[in-house]
Amino acid sequence: MRLHQTLLASLTLSALSMPLFAADEVVVYTARIDELIKPAFDAYTAKTGVKVKFITDKEAPLMARLQAEGANTPADLLITVDAGNLWQAEQMGILKPLQSAVIEQNIPSQYRSSTGSWTGLSLRARTIVYSTERVKPAELSTYEALADSAWASRLCLRTSKKVYNQSLTATLIETHGAAKTETILKGWVDNLATDVFADDTALLQAIDAGQCDVGLVNTYYFARLHKQDPDLKVKLFWPNQADRGVHVNLSGAGVTKYAPHAAEAQKLLEWMTGPEAQNLFADINQEFPANPAIKPSAEVAAWGSFKADSVPMEVAGKRQVEAIKLMDRAGWN
Ligand code: FE
Numbered sequence: 170m171r172l173h174q175t176l177l178a179s180l181t182l183s184a185l186s187m188p189l190f191a192a193d194e195v196v197v198y199t200a201r202i203d204e205l206i207k208p209a210f211d212a213y214t215a216k217t218g219v220k221v222k223f224i225t226d227k228e229a230p231l232m233a234r235l236q237a238e239g240a241n242t243p244a245d246l247l248i249t250v251d252a253g254n255l256w257q258a259e260q261m262g263i264l265k266p267l268q269s270a271v272i273e274q275n276i277p278s279q280y281r282s283s284t285g286s287w288t289g290l291s292l293r294a295r296t297i298v299y300s301t302e303r304v305k306p307a308e309l310s311t312y313e314a315l316a317d318s319a320w321a322s323r324l325c326l327r328t329s330k331k332v333y334n335q336s337l338t339a340t341l342i343e344t345h346g347a348a349k350t351e352t353i354l355k356g357w358v359d360n361l362a363t364d365v366f367a368d369d370t371a372l373l374q375a376i377d378a379g380q381c382d383v384g385l386v387n388t389y390y391f392a393r394l395h396k397q398d399p400d401l402k403v404k405l406f407w408p409n410q411a412d413r414g415v416h417v418n419l420s421g422a423g424v425t426k427y428a429p430h431a432a433e434a435q436k437l438l439e440w441m442t443g444p445e446a447q448n449l450f451a452d453i454n455q456e457f458p459a460n461p462a463i464k465p466s467a468e469v470a471a472w473g474s475f476k477a478d479s480v481p482m483e484v485a486g487k488r489q490v491e492a493i494k495l496m497d498r499a500g501w502n
Contacts, residue, residue: 216440291451
């Protein structure tokens, strides 16, 4: 074992692509944190004997690294937690378009790249949360209505620097156009109860503590906090059920352009869209399976079903630059 470890440690990254390992290994660059992805890799290795090595970092450095490494990259697969980033990776030319009947069968087209460069693996709803002490659900309706004066000094938002909010804004622009979206965002900013938050969990805690009454978060953050504190005085609300539906984003992956083990990487990616991995993703992070044949966890199912926005996820990428400029103009820090 020690010899094995020493041998591995002495290998340079480029050596990982040597044919010696070609048949039984896949190397993954992942922006999805270890504890959310390792159980799936372990299950795959147990099933197939294929080893999965992974390096975890934020999306931007991983994508920059892939670009810098070019044809010498050891990475076969890139995993990110936002569609906007997958689109960016595709534009950078660091992903390889695939044709896969398995993926096409498992994942609806709105959650895949139209070129086959990436596919969604799990869905995350970014929805309204409210104080059960100071808000009645009947007072809530849409994302847009949070710009109304009724919510003055009552709204909490996460920073506009987070890609989740950029993707949400991109889909608002797709629906309403830039001018109307700017008015909505300005209304949100005017209604802020306090400075923007660095993360969704802090925002949820602020509502619980009475600092604000409503906000926008990804549902898995709510699930995590609710598990820690079942008495959390915050609930989820599904907005826009009479029109376009709840904003959803996705965690997904694509095979890299210069994948040394491209065929193995495609097999792993295909497996990740199937029942075993989809159930793991759904249960570990309380997300919604991207494969509609797979049911969410009991905890997530208890939130009730909702209509999700059907806008293609590519919009999050295509309109990302526009969204960032617009958020800046609206004064969203
Ligand atoms: Fe997240």
